Amino acid sequence: MFKAPMAILLTMAVSLSTAEVEAQQKPAEKSAVRPLQVGNLTLGLGQPAIIVSTSGQDEASVLKETQQAAQTSEVNIVELRVDKLDFATDARRVMQLGQAMRRDLKGKPLLLTxxxxxxxxxxxPGDALYSELYQQWLAAGFADMIDIEMHIGEQPMRKLVAAAHQKHIAVVMSWHDFNHTPPNEEMLKRLEWQAAQGADVLKIAVMPKTPEDVNRLTTITWQMRQRSDRLLLTMAMGGQGTISRISGEIYGSNLTFGSLGQASAPGxxxxxxxxxxxxxLHEASATSR
Structure with missing residues (x-):
């Protein structure tokens, strides 16, 4: 888990973002974000919502994490990381855990991943089993949001999106690259593909090698915000990418991940x-408008 004093993070945010954002804001303004209601939370308004992921391998540890998150006012959304469970492919057992989590969260949204x-x-699990498990969990309807990886392809994706929306479950469509930061055009195409498949939240996470990689990630976030009214969740991972996790309101990313204990991703x-x-950052932005 990366730790840094708030003053240092604010200095990073100002030094890395101000000049670039000013240059970008002259030719275009942000597209109006389509607010999204999940549980007792409206996403897309004001500062980015904070997601916390579970790391437990069994029901008892996950429910303990859930109760801590439910009692922590700064946590907006709790993500059940199914892949960390010892029984990840036991659809019924995961369903029962999700239903117990939902009760403990008392209205805070549950994201299933x-x-x-x-x-x-x-x-x-392989794409076929992956899709089958999601279909069963969607039919049970215990999650407020689901995260679907875009690698499964267009036809399976459309089926899952349709099933989710029929149950009024929001779809986070995601793609991760833990090795590098792809060219800007590729990142934009992936976000646009996610939007075309009906995702409610467009997500990419990349690994920067240099500060310029981080700048490119925030640049394509800003460009996508001008093109789409969908919620965005973009991040550069690792220590170098920490700035991208806190500057979303400036660039147009509406959600971010934090940690109550074990981090679920680097940075x-x-x-x-x-x-x-x-x-x-939200208050500073409000006073400068």
């Missing part, structure tokens, strides 16, 4: 530090 090994997760900040930084 099976992160595959190829995208940084812990298990490799995550502790929830308390993250929330304070997001709040400070």
């Amino acid at each position: 099976f992160r595959t090994q190829g995208e940084g997760g812990e298990k490799a 995550q900040l502790a929830v308390g530090v993250l929330w304070q930084t997001l709040k400070a």
